Every structure is written in C-alpha cells, then in structure tokens.
Amino acid sequence: MDCTAAGVAPRVDFALVGHPESWKAAADVFSALRGPDRIPLPDDELKDILPWIPPRAVCRVDVKSIADAEAHGLYIDSFIPPDRLDAACVRENLTRVRAAAAYAIKAGARIVSLGGFSSILIEGNFDQLPPRRSTIFTTGNTLTVAFIVQGIEKMCAQEGRSLRRSTLLVVGATGDVGSGCVRCLAPKVRRVLLHARNVERLRRLAAELEAEGVDVEIGTDLGSFSEEADVVVCAASLPSPSLLLGRVAPDALVCDAGYPKNLSPDAATSRATVFFGGLGQMTGGLKFDPDLQGILNRHPFPDVVHGCLLEGIALTLEGRFESFSRGRGAITPPHVMEIETIAARHGIVLAPFFNAAGPVTLQ
C-alpha cells in the first residue's frame, strides 16, 4: 500500500466511524480477519467477544480522486453490538462513540465522519466529543441526503414515474437526514406526508414547509394519512429493520436509507420498487488494508460506501477540513448541492441501485 518507512505510523487524513449493521456483518468481518485456515467464530462466541472490544481501527482506507488527489484514513468501529442500538443502551453507546472519536483524534485524523448511529447518539452536540485541537467532525448527513434525493430522481426517470405528480412520504421526517430530504424533495412533488413519533416536531417542520407553499400532512400513525404515498423515503433511526409501511401505493417507489435498514423483511409489497438509498460509489479508487473490500461494505457493487462516510472522504480530497454537517436538522438544498458538487469532482457518485435481494433491475 503506501511506502511509509518501517515503524513510522502512516499518515491519517480522515477517519470513518461506523458500527456493525448486523451480527451477520460483524461475523463476516471477523471471519475475514481470522483468515481461511481458522474455523469462523461461532455466533455465540462472537456475541460474547465483540461487546468487550474497545473501539479501534478495523482497517486502513486509501482513496483516490478522479481529480488526482489522494488521501489516507482509517475505518474505526465503535463495536456497538448490533442488537443494542436501542434507547436503553444510549449511555453505553455514547461512551463507545466518544472512545471511537478519541481514537480518531489520537491517530491524527483531520476530519472524522460520524456514520449511522454515531451522529444520532451525539445528537448534534459536538461538545459531547472528546477535546481536540486539530480534528473536526461531520455527521456526513448532507451527502447522504444528496444521494437519497439523486436516487429518487434517477429511479423516477428510469421507471418513467412522474415525481412532480407524486405524493411523497418521509418516515423519520423530522430527523437530520429526513428533514434534509423533505426540504430538497418537497418543491419537486405534489404533496408531502411527514411521519415521526413526536407531533410537536412534525408540526414545526410542517409550518416551515407550508410557509413555502408546500401541501403537507403530518401523521404519527402510518395508517392514518388521508392518501397513499407513491414515493417513500425511510430515514427513521430504527435500531433494527422493523418498519412495516402500512398504506402506500402498491407500486410505490421506496428508498430505505436506514443504517441499519428501516424496512422489516416482511414489509415488501410485491409490486413496489425498493432500493437502498444514501449510498455512493468511489470511482477514483478505494483500498482497504487488510483487504476487507466487499466485507466491510457488503453491497452487490464494488466500492460502494454510505454517504455519511463518503462526506468525510470528499471533504478531505477537496482539502476542506470543516464541520460541513453538524446535525440538528440544518440540511438545506444549497448545502446539498454544494457537497454533491464537491463529491462529483472527486468521482464520488450515486451508487448503482440494489436492495436485499441484489441489484435492482428496471421494471
């Protein structure tokens, strides 16, 4: 990989903080680390060992931009056990995220992307992170929103759907990702349905949209909306894939942007088109050492990574070490346009479409 002198710690420009999306995902990483000559760790052993592992780097990450820049980083796992993402474990998980952040700071990372639940646990309060002098943090959610929006638009175009005439449902609408998606997509659709549990926050977001002339309906019960949605974005912070969609058009377009996924395996409606959103692809070059390509990022296409993690990489390649996304629902269309332009300049583009069954082919 790089020609660092023996014993000298290689340069770390960026760090990507993540957590295993499922026990299966964690098992795959451990099997790869054990190598082909050892039997894979039995599931019960993995569940006994993983929670004790202090947050640490899993691999080095080398990236290349199509604009000739390159950067070096670390993928740091907080090792939040995949079945302990729920509210009951918030304190323990926050401690893990802080330890992962401390690891990134110690490694000398200039920018750190807080992937998936890492930023949710921080709740936009970067003061909760360990003291640092030259490391900055981003939630990465602006690029996530960009890829969700691009995915919806591209899918509609490919399938000959009219986005303009559609009713959009956003699940987790008041969240950082959800509200960014709502702000970007609301002007492009006929009607918007906002869903989350807290009605006060729904009302506030609805008022903001109504002031812009958007036709909005809010609901804390997915079955209570007055009409069926034909385009759905799932961006709720669910600890496991448990979402059942309820009333949506039978041939709806559904983007599941959760990390872990939102949709329950039982949610599939036969004619709906479901795709995993918020994901991008590094076209310039992406290398892991140890080589966990396709294991750490277990997608049916190569070099695909979550948008939240790619944002830190894009900012590094651009030389813009700033907290581009700070959480708390502040993502607006101009921010989204800015980060997607930066990402595209370095060959970080929307990932090909796929879902749990594999690549999504045109209907």
Add this chain to the structure above:
Amino acid sequence: METLMELKPPAECTSPTASIWQDVLAQAVTGELVAAMNYAALAEICDDPREAGEAREHAAIERAHAAAFMAAGRKIGVDVVSNVDGKHWKRLSGAFMGCVAERDTIGCLIVQEIMLESFALASYTRVANVAPGSLGKVFGAIAADEQEHADHAMAILKAERDANPDRFDDKLHRLHLEVMSTLAKMLAKDCRDGHCEVCVSSCVKPSLFEVSLSAAQLRGASLQQYLKTLDALGLPGEITLAWIAQLPV
C-alpha cells in the same frame, strides 16, 4: 461497615457457593505463585542491580498476594490448593522461562506485565465486584496492587517500543501467539483439552453463573484490558484487532 458475611460464624463453609470460591481462589493463588516464580527468575537475569532488586521485591509482593488469597479462603472455610504445574499455567510460565533463557528482560515484561497482568487485573476486578465481604475486598485490593506495578512496567515498555516499533511488535506478536492463545483456551467456555488441573473437582466455569460471573465475561474483560494496554503502547488497533480475532475459542 462490616458485611453480614464477615460477621457470620465459621458455618459459612457450608455456603453452597464456597466450592466455587475455592476454585476461583485456586486459580488466583496459582497465578500469583507463577508470577512470584517469574519475577524471581527475572531477578537472576537483570544486569542492573537496582532492577534485580525490584524484581525480587515484586516476587515477594506476588507471594504475599498468594498468601492473602489463601487466608481469604480460610476465612470462608475452604482450603485453597494451587497447582503451578496445571497444564495452562505450566505453558504460561514456560513462555516466560523461554524469555529468561534468552536473557530477554523485555520479553519477560511483555509476558508478565502485559499479558498475565491484563488477565489478573481484569478478572480480579470482576471478582471483586461480586464476591461477598472480605473476599471481595481482598480481590479489590490486590487488583489495585497489580495495576500499580503494571503502570511501572508500561513506562519501560513504551520507551522500548518507541526505540524500535517493528522489532517490539514482532516480539509481542510471537509471545501473543503462545501466551494469549493459552489464556484464551484457559478462559474458553468449553475445556476442549480436558481438566485444567487446578479446579478441585470438575471445572468451575459452568458454575460461575451462580456467583454472577462467567468464563465469557472474564475472557472478555481480560481481552479488553489487554487491548487497552496495547493501545497505550501505541500498537495499531487494526493489527491488534486481527490478533484478537484469530485467538482460539
């Protein structure tokens, strides 16, 4: 405040968990006696008389720990029988003596202070949290002692690694394969290689839940302590993660 446990008459030897504590103590005493032997051997290869003196002092402290654990056993009415020739402990001390034979004081410190102490510190701390009365206190106090001398060794080891990280990490990995694999087997849920030769009758591990402990928890806490120590020395996390992932289960 004295706990009920300490105020009870000697009848506590009939306590249904006494035999579990007896085996836990047997492992602890064995570990302390192995540590005492290790330090005594280390003293013999130290060129610097001051370091030799310190090693002898450590040997005495470890013997005192063993004595304190035996006394704690008597207090709850059990006889603690140790066995430094028990198969796992024999391999662990064998690894240390290999370093002694090579007059490798750094290797000795790696085995004793990074590996065996990680296990001692983590497991004593866990036991201290659940063991009743004076027994818990003894484990807690000895854990604090172990922490203190581990800190002292860390300064030496850190300086050694800083001088030549590659050489240090290679040596550490070689010793890891020998020592940590043995510790992992010792703490594995199932005793695949038969009896440990320290527990009095059948293996204590399946009964640990009766005193709110488990082999998995002791292994997890020990590995965590070990990884934290390696982090403090500056070893790359992605390397040490792979080492842990590759241990036998």
